[in-house]
Amino acid sequence: MTTGYVFHPEYLWHDTGTSAGLLPANPTAGVQPAVHIENPEAKRRTHELIHVSGLLGELTVIEPRRATMTELLRVHTPAHVQHIRTQSDLRQGGDAGDGFSPVGHGSYDIARLAAGGLIALVNAAAQGDITNGYALTRPPGHHATADTGMGFCLFNNIAIAARHAQTTLGLTRIAIVDWDAHHGNGTQAIFYTDPTVLTISLHQANCFPPDSGWTHENGAADGAGYALNVPLPPGSGHAAYLHAMHQVVIPALDRFAPDLILLANGVDANVFDPMARQMLTATSYREMTSLLVDAADRLCHGRLIAAHEGGYSPFYTPYCALAFLEELTGTTTRVTDPYAAVVAGYTAEPLRAHQQAVIDEAAHLVPRIGKREITTAP
Numbered sequence: 322m323t324t325g326y327v328f329h330p331e332y333l334w335h336d337t338g339t340s341a342g343l344l345p346a347n348p349t350a351g352v353q354p355a356v357h358i359e360n361p362e363a364k365r366r367t368h369e370l371i372h373v374s375g376l377l378g379e380l381t382v383i384e385p386r387r388a389t390m391t392e393l394l395r396v397h398t399p400a401h402v403q404h405i406r407t408q409s410d411l412r413q414g415g416d417a418g419d420g421f422s423p424v425g426h427g428s429y430d431i432a433r434l435a436a437g438g439l440i441a442l443v444n445a446a447a448q449g450d451i452t453n454g455y456a457l458t459r460p461p462g463h464h465a466t467a468d469t470g471m472g473f474c475l476f477n478n479i480a481i482a483a484r485h486a487q488t489t490l491g492l493t494r495i496a497i498v499d500w501d502a503h504h505g506n507g508t509q510a511i512f513y514t515d516p517t518v519l520t521i522s523l524h525q526a527n528c529f530p531p532d533s534g535w536t537h538e539n540g541a542a543d544g545a546g547y548a549l550n551v552p553l554p555p556g557s558g559h560a561a562y563l564h565a566m567h568q569v570v571i572p573a574l575d576r577f578a579p580d581l582i583l584l585a586n587g588v589d590a591n592v593f594d595p596m597a598r599q600m601l602t603a604t605s606y607r608e609m610t611s612l613l614v615d616a617a618d619r620l621c622h623g624r625l626i627a628a629h630e631g632g633y634s635p636f637y638t639p640y641c642a643l644a645f646l647e648e649l650t651g652t653t654t655r656v657t658d659p660y661a662a663v664v665a666g667y668t669a670e671p672l673r674a675h676q677q678a679v680i681d682e683a684a685h686l687v688p689r690i691g692k693r694e695i696t697t698a699p
């Protein structure tokens with residue numbers, strides 16, 4: 322098994338400015354300038370831990386390139402691409418669309434390098450150079466819709482990679498699993514009527530975007546049944562997420578039988594994350610990843626390609642990501658989760674009835690996915 326890895330220093334140069342957490346600084350309204358919550362630190366520390374742990378030496382490092390206009394336009398409207406470009410050209414930068422998603426000066430090119438990094442991994446997997454891979458990219462992508470950026474996302478990296486795989490690599494059935502703590506609304510919206518792309522999102526109910534990602538959002542038209550949501554109650558942890566993987570994600574993947582599994586690897590459902598209220602640990606991510614790796618082996622020659630999404634705890638994100646990447650490679654490093662003793666009690670938290678009810682509701686929708694033969698990409 323060969324695992325690809327994409328990283329580039331420019332990912333850390335995406336400048337989200339002096340926002341106060343997630344709010345734009347506004348001194349006249351009493352909002353003090355500070356550091357934006359989506360800043361480079363968690364990602365920088367993650368890359369450094371991958372290096373220092375020795376895992377980097379086990380990986381096939383793949384150089385990213387910038388996504389082309391053609392690649393962006395398979396997913397996004399010309400107006401949105403132009404908007405990001407215009408905002409990026411401003412000396413002080415601008416916003417991707419919702420007022421909470423800074424576009425730094427030069428971020429257009431960096432966002433293209435993020436999308437292109439994922440494309441490079443998908444290419445390598447299709448060519449057989451790697452089995453699976455991880456793009457530690459920034460800015461994130463899963464909230465971006467066809468026509469706007471939002472939730473710190475400029476372009477939808479995973480959607481762009483999915484369309485690339487279909488259009489140029491002959492991988493026609495794509496499954497996108499999104500276990501970021503927030504709903505993968507942008508990805509869902511882009512593929513909502515498309516039965517060739519199955520989207521499955523596990524997230525904290527009614528967190529971000531508000532009122533988005535309910536189980537009744539199940540796809541439409543030809544895509545009816547091909548969008549799955551598991552809106553887990555706040556406080557859901559190891560047992561709830563593993564139950565959702567066993568009852569919803571894996572059965573859905575088995576029915577759909579994808580040619581490629583893409584993963585929106587947000588690790589912000591960990592217990593230390595400031596942007597959600599879930600209770601996962603590095604061990605949780607390891608066990609969830611193991612299930613996905615097994616499914617990829619069974620269904621699509623191991624092809625599991627992940628993009629980094631959220632993860633805002635600078636001190637715990639790296640251990641969750643390392644556990645994920647160790648599981649992809651099938652190896653372990655000398656670094657074990659130093660917080661394991663602290664979080665042991667969280668792992669022991671049992672599945673609660675109100676969590677199981679949501680998972681059962683989503684599991685009942687899995688049979689709507691048909692194993693149809695699809696021979697032509699859209």
Ligand SMILES: [Zn+2]
Pocket residue numbers: 501502503587589630631632
């Ligand atoms: Zn998130």
